[in-house]
Amino acid sequence: MISTRWLVVLRHARLAQGRLVLMTLALAASGAALTTMLVTYSVLNREVSRNYLSTHPASVQMVLDQVDEGLAHTVAHFPSIADAEPSSVMRGRILLNNGSARSALLFVIPHLGQSRINTVRLVAGSWPRSPDGIVLERSAFGLADATLGQPIKVQVANLPPVALQVVASVHDPSLAPAWQEQTVYGYVSPEAAFALSGDANLHILKLIVESPTVTQLDIVETARAVAQRLAKSGHVVQEIRVPPPRTHPHQAQMMTLLVMLVGFSVLGLLLGSILAASIMEGFLAQRARDIALLKAVGATTGQISAQYLTLLAAVALLATGLSLPLGLWAAHGWASASAALLNLDIRSNAPPIRIILTIVAAGLLVPLGIALYAILRTSRCTVRDALGDRDISRPSTWSSVFLRLLIRTRLFSTEAAYALRNAFRRPGRVALGVALLAIAGGIFIASENLRTAWTANIAASAAQRHYEVEIDLENTESRERRGGKTGQRPVQKLIAQQSPRDKWRLDTGLRRKAMPNSRPVMIGIQFCKAVGKFTMPTLVKVST
Numbered sequence: 001m002i003s004t005r006w007l008v009v010l011r012h013a014r015l016a017q018g019r020l021v022l023m024t025l026a027l028a029a030s031g032a033a034l035t036t037m038l039v040t041y042s043v044l045n046r047e048v049s050r051n052y053l054s055t056h057p058a059s060v061q062m063v064l065d066q067v068d069e070g071l072a073h074t075v076a077h078f079p080s081i082a083d084a085e086p087s088s089v090m091r092g093r094i095l096l097n098n099g100s101a102r103s104a105l106l107f108v109i110p111h112l113g114q115s116r117i118n119t120v121r122l123v124a125g126s127w128p129r130s131p132d133g134i135v136l137e138r139s140a141f142g143l144a145d146a147t148l149g150q151p152i153k154v155q156v157a158n159l160p161p162v163a164l165q166v167v168a169s170v171h172d173p174s175l176a177p178a179w180q181e182q183t184v185y186g187y188v189s190p191e192a193a194f195a196l197s198g199d200a201n202l203h204i205l206k207l208i209v210e211s212p213t214v215t216q217l218d219i220v221e222t223a224r225a226v227a228q229r230l231a232k233s234g235h236v237v238q239e240i241r242v243p244p245p246r247t248h249p250h251q252a253q254m255m256t257l258l259v260m261l262v263g264f265s266v267l268g269l270l271l272g273s274i275l276a277a278s279i280m281e282g283f284l285a286q287r288a289r290d291i292a293l294l295k296a297v298g299a300t301t302g303q304i305s306a307q308y309l310t311l312l313a314a315v316a317l318l319a320t321g322l323s324l325p326l327g328l329w330a331a332h333g334w335a336s337a338s339a340a341l342l343n344l345d346i347r348s349n350a351p352p353i354r355i356i357l358t359i360v361a362a363g364l365l366v367p368l369g370i371a372l373y374a375i376l377r378t379s380r381c382t383v384r385d386a387l388g389d390r391d392i393s394r395p396s397t398w399s400s401v402f403l404r405l406l407i408r409t410r411l412f413s414t415e416a417a418y419a420l421r422n423a424f425r426r427p428g429r430v431a432l433g434v435a436l437l438a439i440a441g442g443i444f445i446a447s448e449n450l451r452t453a454w455t456a457n458i459a460a461s462a463a464q465r466h467y468e469v470e471i472d473l474e475n476t477e478s479r480e481r482r483g484g485k486t487g488q489r490p491v492q493k494l495i496a497q498q499s500p501r502d503k504w505r506l507d508t509g510l511r512r513k514a515m516p517n518s519r520p521v522m523i524g525i526q527f528c529k530a531v532g533k534f535t536m537p538t539l540v541k542v543s544t
Helices: 004-015 017-053 069-075 138-144 190-197 216-232 251-286 288-296 301-342 353-379 383-388 397-409 414-423 427-465 489-497
Strands: 060-067 081-095 101-108 121-125 133-137 151-155 162-171 183-188 202-209 237-241 469-472 522-531 534-543
Touching (some): 004 017, 004 288, 004 301, 017 301, 060 216, 069 081, 069 202, 101 138, 101 151, 101 190, 133 138, 138 162, 138 183, 162 190, 202 216, 216 237, 251 301, 251 427, 288 301, 288 353
Antiparallel strands (some): 060 202, 060 237, 081 151, 081 202, 151 162
16 A cells, blocks of 8 residues: 555646656657767767778788789788788779769779788679679769679770779778769779789788787887888888778767767756756745645655655656667667768667666766755755745845845846845755756857857868869879970860859869879869759869
8 A cells, every 4th residue: 555655746746747747858858869879979989990890901001112922921920010911002084884984993902802901891793703803892883883794994094994894892891982082992903903004013011010909109110110121122112101000090080079979968968957856846845835744744854855756766767768769769870871971881789788777877867866955955844944934934144135235226126126036045946047057058059169160170171272173193294395385285175175154263273193104194183063062073084
């Protein structure tokens, strides 16, 4: 049988259904936001690392004059080197059937499918068995207008295009999606590279340093030692690349953004808890006399506090139960969208159990902790004080002085002064209200500052670029060899081919990448047309 004390609390809850529903909604909304961000952070942090580390990423990449498998085998036995493998990279174009072209980044890998460093996962098809085969990254098929089993035309520099058979689709988590970079990623053998460019030499040596806990500084020192030994043996080391160890190239940006959003969600939970505590404080103030009657018939302070803490805990538990499925659903969508942007596969959207326990604990303990003072203060009130309504019959000295000061300064009317004094009669309730507004205002100002800073950062980056067209020349001629010509003919020809609505400003200069050869070239120029808030890249070919 339910005791009288609990019957009174249940009656109070039934009379305050509206307030309890508002408390539940406030806690559920803030809890759902916290669940979304914490689960998204934990899932992406785990899956980004899993995807990237599954490729066995290189600790160091060295650009040499020439690399072969014999050199890689020798370097693999150097101190602190766990493995070494040769490879190379070529830039070219994929010629589409409609006459346009797409930029292509071709990875030249001996023994495709048997790589040990920077590996890719076969999605469909089979590894090429002949020199006329090419493997495309799965996100590049749409951009290249390619179909598995059909040939595509690939061109390098000004050489004749070569038809290569698309034999497989692979997934490379270390690369951004092809549509994002507007670049087709392909994987070819050295024989196919020779057919495209006439050069089958490899120029990149990929290394893995032994210790998985080694720091980037240690990797740099190891790479320098290897470079010195290679230089002594007659090899030309042109470049050393040391990426952050065991970290996806975009992981830092993604995790920083998520940490910031987790911080906002924590403030949201704090905001919802303060709102719930304010509602609870007003609810208890209305029931002060009923509480006094309970104490008059023998209820203790601990019993009354436990009753109303249990009521609040039930509300918080209900809100947490509502917030968990909503948050998990939102986190699933957020993680999937982020995975698509990073070219990742999400193996499991299930968060670690510690994250769920943290969310449940926060959803219960934070509201109870903030409302604890108000519940204890009301429960400790004596029967005489509660029945006598001390705030009216016994105004404090501070409130009386404050009232007389307001009236004498004539800043407010007498009615307004009494209303203001009445608002400050319960300092705890005022403090909760001020904290509620302060945190809400802080969240709003912080979000606006972040939005403004982000927009300003993008604008500053665009202003510092000082060019609108980037021309990548595979081979260049010096001005002297051309008889003093400035080499602006390709650009002038390009402008002449543009329609009036697509004319471009070229007054800020052009970037050029010089190469040692001096043959005539095919120039690929990529423009970015503004389409609303997005950009639509188009590739234009211009011949000298």
